[in-house]
Every structure is written in C-alpha cells, then in structure tokens.
Amino acid sequence: MRTDQILTRLERVFARLDREPERPAHLQTPQMSRHRVVLLGSTLAFYLAIVVAVLTTSWLVRLDWQIMFFRPYEQWPQLHAFLDYLVVLGQRGPTAVMVAAWLGWRSWRQHTLRPLITLGVALLLLNVTVGSVKLGLGRLGPHYATEIGSAELFAGGDIFPSGHTANAVVTWGILAYLASTVVTRRVLSVVSAVVSLSVGATTVYLGTHWVSDVLLGWSAGLLILLALPWFEPLIARTEAYVFDLRELLRRRAETGRMPVPVVSALTPLLSAGGKWQLKPVAETVGEPVAAPAAAASAGAAAGHSPAHRSAAHPANRPHLIRSERTPVTPVGSRRPAHPAHPERAGTRGTAARPVAGG
Numbered sequence: 001m002r003t004d005q006i007l008t009r010l011e012r013v014f015a016r017l018d019r020e021p022e023r024p025a026h027l028q029t030p031q032m033s034r035h036r037v038v039l040l041g042s043t044l045a046f047y048l049a050i051v052v053a054v055l056t057t058s059w060l061v062r063l064d065w066q067i068m069f070f071r072p073y074e075q076w077p078q079l080h081a082f083l084d085y086l087v088v089l090g091q092r093g094p095t096a097v098m099v100a101a102w103l104g105w106r107s108w109r110q111h112t113l114r115p116l117i118t119l120g121v122a123l124l125l126l127n128v129t130v131g132s133v134k135l136g137l138g139r140l141g142p143h144y145a146t147e148i149g150s151a152e153l154f155a156g157g158d159i160f161p162s163g164h165t166a167n168a169v170v171t172w173g174i175l176a177y178l179a180s181t182v183v184t185r186r187v188l189s190v191v192s193a194v195v196s197l198s199v200g201a202t203t204v205y206l207g208t209h210w211v212s213d214v215l216l217g218w219s220a221g222l223l224i225l226l227a228l229p230w231f232e233p234l235i236a237r238t239e240a241y242v243f244d245l246r247e248l249l250r251r252r253a254e255t256g257r258m259p260v261p262v263v264s265a266l267t268p269l270l271s272a273g274g275k276w277q278l279k280p281v282a283e284t285v286g287e288p289v290a291a292p293a294a295a296a297s298a299g300a301a302a303g304h305s306p307a308h309r310s311a312a313h314p315a316n317r318p319h320l321i322r323s324e325r326t327p328v329t330p331v332g333s334r335r336p337a338h339p340a341h342p343e344r345a346g347t348r349g350t351a352a353r354p355v356a357g358g
Helices: 009-017 034-055 059-070 077-090 092-110 114-137 163-177 182-206 211-255 292-301
Strands: 266-270 276-280
Touching: 034 059, 034 114, 034 211, 059 211, 077 092, 077 163, 077 182, 092 114, 092 163, 114 163, 114 211, 163 182, 163 211, 182 211
Parallel strands: none
Antiparallel strands: 266 276
C-alpha cells in the first residue's frame, strides 16, 4: 500500500522554491578572451571616431543633414504605422520588463540569480555611460535643429547617442550572452542584431535621431556587452551575498528569540549557579533569556531549592528595606498562588491539616 503524500500545485511550487540553489554543469561563464578584447578595442576606437567626427562637424554631420532633408517618413508613409510599433522594442521600460520576466523564469528553473543580476548590471552600465554622454554633449534632434549644417551640440538636447538603439543592443543582446548552448547563442546573437539594427533604422526613418546618433548607440551597446565578463566576479559575489542573506533570515525566522518578560523595574534572572539575580529592564530587553519555568526546573534538577536562592543587590541602586521593596515573583515559579497560607500546626515540621467541623 503506497503512502506517498500527494502535493498540490501550490505546494509543489513552494517546494521547488525552497530547494537549494544549483547551477547546471553545462553553463559556463563567458571569459575575457583575446578575441573579445580585440572586438572591444575595435568598437571603442569606432566609438571615439564617431564622437570626433561629430565634434569637428565632418562629413558625417553633412550626411545627417542630407538624410534629414530627405525625410524618409514622407517617402514611405505606408510604413509609418508599423514602425511606430517596432520602435517600442528599443524603449527601456517595455523591453526591460519582457526580458526580466524571461530571465526571472530562467533563474527559477536553474536555481540561480545570475541572469537577473547580469541584466541589472548591464542596464546600470547602460544608464551611466549613455546617460553621461547624452547630458555632456547636449545634442539636439533633427526636429529641433536650429542651424543648418551644424552639429547642434551643447544646446541642451539628449539624443546623442541614441538611447533606443543602445538599449535594444543591450537588452536583447543579454539573451545571447546568457545562452546555455553555442547554437542558442548564435541564433540569439543574430536575432538581437536584427532587432537592434531595425530599431536604429526606425528612429532615423521617424526623424527622431541623426544617423550618427544611431551609429554611436550601436557601438555604445556593443561595448557594454563585450565588457560584461569583467563584471562576472562582482555578479558572483552579489549572488552569494543574496543567498547568504536569505539563509540568515531563514535561520532567524526558524529559531526566533523569546522576548524578555517585563514584570517590574527589576527582572529576575537565573544565573548559571542556580541563583536568582536582579537586572534592570533596559539591560535585559532583547537578550536571549530562557523561560523562567525552564530555568526553575533546571535549578531544581541541579539540587537548588527556593530556600537557597538569594537575590543579589544590583549595582548603583539604593538599598531598600523590605517594606519598600516591590514584590517580585518570576513567571512560572513553583510557589502556588494562594491568597493565604493555611493554618500551620504548633510544630514547624508538622504538615498543616484542615479544621474539621464538629
């Protein structure tokens, strides 16, 4: 006869969440290889070349103006409705939510926080690097240009580099970076490249960005993806810290500390020698103290009777006479709480007997 416990769906979910974190053996952390270093250096050189070309108002700025006067949204107006939706794939809010949902599911299946932490680090790097360059150069967009042929720099704008393009490269490229197999990584790399190129071209079509903005956005996003292996030790330490914190909170919730009962200005505590001592409440609140009943039973087991318990006088407190002292009776004492003692016999050693009526 089988006695296996049948778990509900909710119980199975919680049981899976409570499993210890484990990482599949086939998952390998990307390393900063020589090939990746060469790509990083080449992309950085391309990035700096675009910035210099815009700062010097070179041929790249003239190309920006020529395409702006061409007005692609007027040449192919039938594409406008579709591209209005396609450009959403480069907006930070919707894309971050979609990718975070997918990576959260992967983190739950693989029992590791690395996918979510990697996404957070990549988005943080994106905001810092791209945002600082945007605010530092202050370039205006095509719809707000004031002088024909100028680079429109340091005018209070925030479009250089293109945030939509850089965000599309990082957000969709992180899926390829975290892929578990070589084939999946290649397929996702092609998909993310197509999406990021389409988003960049769409911003030029809509007239919201210059061509140089899109080129710099592509290189800015690629720089972040190529530099992510340098941050893998930080990601691993963050994951270990989160799991250690979770274990600490779990142990604290399981053990728990019993609050100290506050009876009066002085709280009686049983010392290691089995004697009652008085401590101020301010010193005992928050300390792990055994229950008075358990302490009394421990003292009885050690051979100490209530007659041998002497209260120690606390330091820095005036000595009070018996009539001025507050009666202190520990919770859980073995002394019965009778309103009055029965009449005792004439001798001290004879037990008290009830008075029988005639």
